[in-house]
Amino acid sequence: MSLAPLRTHFPLRHIKRSATAAARLNAFTSQIASGQNRIPHTRTRTMSSVPSKMKAIVINKNGGPEVLEYTDSQPVPNLSDGQILVKNHFGGVNYIDTYFRSGLYPAPGGFPMFIGQEASGTVAKIQGSSEYGFKEGDRVVWIGRGGYAEYTAIAEKSVVKIPDGVSDEDAVGGFLMGMTALSLVKEAYPVKKGETVVVHAAAGGMGLLLCQILRDMGVTVIGTAGGPEKCALAKENGATHVIDYKATDGPSWVEQVMKLTDGKGVDCTYDGVGKDTYEGDLEVAKRKSKVVYFGNASGAIPPFNIARLSAKNISIMRSTLMQYIVTREELEFYANGVLDMVKSKKLNIKIHKVYPLKDAQQAHKDLEGRKTTGKLLLEL
Template sequence: MASVPQTMKGVIIEKTGGTEVLQHKTDLPVPQPKDGEVLVKNDFVGVNFIDTYFRSGLYPAPSFPYVLGREAEGTIVKTGGAGDLYGLKEGDKVVWMNTGAYGEYTAVPAEKVVKVPDSLPPKVGAASLLQGLTALTLIREAHHVQKGDWVLVHAAAGGTGQWLCKLLKSVGANTIATASTPEKLELATKAGASHVINYSHEDVKAKVLELTGGKGVIAVFDGVGKSTFDLSLSCLARKGSMLSFGNASGAVEPFAISRLSAKNVRLMRPTLFNFIAERHEFESYTKELFDMIIKDNLEPSIHEVYPLSEVGRAQNDLEGRKTTGKLLLDPTK
């Protein structure tokens, strides 16, 4: 095992704002794992929209300086002393989800870390963990999608959107996907959508009703938020589920719940972290996701591996709707 250095590359913010607040440092102290923690040398770090919410201040950072980033793939290089390590040991290839991922090393509570199956190629863990688990828990627990169900997925060429299309296809749903360009719609089709709509200029509601024989869809998976919320409600069938799981276009405005009575609609604002808060939930969903990836040969779509020093460009691309699939960071560069 290579020795662990004293300092490392990493990105911190000391205040909220645009991407100019992201500071790439080369001399951050390497964290020490406490009891029940493991120190992971990160090989690939996932970029997620949530990172931009903490950077901008839409979600409050607990304190400053703050290290963004919620997930990574790497190798355990050290373990804390006492505490349950869930069988993890030095040298294990792992993925993890917690906080403080934008760096070469992160000390992570062992309960937030799982081993990667040997057959999973490099990058696949980091490119599938947070967004793949989001998609899996959404279609299982937010609305349990059944074979033959008609569902609507917005921003379907994005990281989470493509995972939704892939997993919905594997359960046999009819997925209507939206995106803003023909190239993105093509990717949504490749990922498994059965019908696509360009929501930048087509009449989404009319097309959804036409495809579903006037009924509407039984569930809408809406990570776009503010700009699509009303549209999503209008596309739902009677007794449908409105799953509003993100704010890519801004936070949804407050609204009167009496609007749900028009079609007996269920409304949920789920976050992944509340579906997998217990260790057994995190472990079993991760195992199921990796098993599906291996069995169904589900390759994650990787937009680009950015050097960590160019994280500002990565976040600008993500917020500027220039990306498709997953954005990763190489923390060594």
């Protein structure tokens, strides 16, 4: 069964967890590559008492990976109204963490700063009644801030239960990136069967998920990756063609894309790289196409004359997941879509490495050095 067209014909805020919504999610999830086998977990665990101190990564100033300071005596956060306390087991490492660390994005709330946009774990404490039916011991995954720590006080509306049969590692490994990937192909540029797109960093965590989803939708995917091993991995995960941007001889990646498309260019480019690729993105864009940026792995794109877009009526967008999951209904739509795909093993979550929390500096060095494929996790 092939995927239905992905164009959105209704506001996502009106999506309900109904049979209709389930059908849409099933359409997303059909025929995506099978996943890794991890130890399945059940919905709840027995919780012990909450300590007063915890292990955490603290940032007191912007800078390189060296500003990630490990401590084992950080006070466990107190709960505010609408929050629950989660005992984190695994935290996701994402490029946006490096943006906050370096100062590319300002520190929310100033210093000391606690980064980490997602984690999986267990509900340790609930203050009062739970609006969404959580109870202590529930296995959950969340999106927010403070994932590089043993405990996080997180808004209940940003927490989702992990279904039975999905490991903590896979839940957080596919959570933020999986929701981002779905938002890119459903809303940022609603790609259609038969179209051709470029996916940069196709062997990275985001790239691998995008390639799997796009392949199942019947899209021709031209991936870029650095080195033979990464190119092979991208191909295995759904890229139709893969271009090695590190190759020192032969045509440029732009020339290769134009050759593969018979000089027409592509319908869309999904770019999480930024500065190193934006010039080429404009060159390979076909008439009335779109370039969607969702990250700046190589640095921010410098200012340029917007009149350059008029030659081919190109549209440019800077997409961010957080603006697609503002409401609880939107979060559940994307989160449950990803978790359903992981549970059914129709989405393969590739974990590159699990680092001890004290090795967070090395995780950032590896990520920024483009030495990784798939997802990086911190064990908490």
